Amino acid sequence: MTDRHPLPGGEAIRDASDLTDPQFLQDLRRQMVRFATLQLSDTSLAEDAVQEALIGALKSARSFGGRAALKTWVFAILKNKIMDVLRKRQRLMEVGGLPNQNEEDHDFGELFNAKGFWQEDERPTAWGDPEAAVHDQHFWRVFEACLEHLPGQQGRVFMMREFIEMETPEICKTAGVSVTNLNVMLHRARLRLRKCLENSWFSPGESPC
């Protein structure tokens, strides 16, 4: 590994040659495929996007101050690939894109009483230590499971907003919805995700360790 130069702090500068470390590459690839599959809800499209992103990453090798930086960069490339696929898919998503009124009433009816105040057992509680959770690998499995539970269109716009960090006008264009509809869907997605995380992770006395 002659291409790794020690820094004063003892940390090695890595470059894209890390992408030839089989174990690292395998782990990274698996995580990317999962990420892209959540986003595209299509495994083969996801595999393609990941493949293209990795090839792109290898082509433009640069130096990184550690694997975390390398990973961030590779995921940035992947996000662009995903956005390309989503843009192409635009027309497909317009079909059946609008939120279903009945489903929405049902959602809200579960959470709020007739006057629109929290049902007794649905009121959000304080979350213990969210910062500790992000360092816990079990937490991320719970998080993924909760994401997968979001209904199709809700999950997609939430991920466009929060993972790919697209802005409102672009999401509306890509998903073929109005700003109001988008905000309705994001509200519902956040209510659901919040509840799922609270029930499966943050709820007092229920964490696995």
Next chain:
Amino acid sequence: MLNCQRATRLLSDAQERNLTFTERMNLQMHTVMCSGCRNFERQMQTLRRITRAYAKSDIAQDE
């Protein structure tokens, strides 16, 4: 007076746009009295942080 359904909608919208003065006032009056919506408000920021950290997480490494 806002109810919780409306308050959580505004707290979600606040992640997308600047709320108007009136909206902020109404929200404040509500959250002062409602611990559930205060928790919700904090969780909206946590949710965004967590979701953005997801791509950088190490979930795959012990499999």
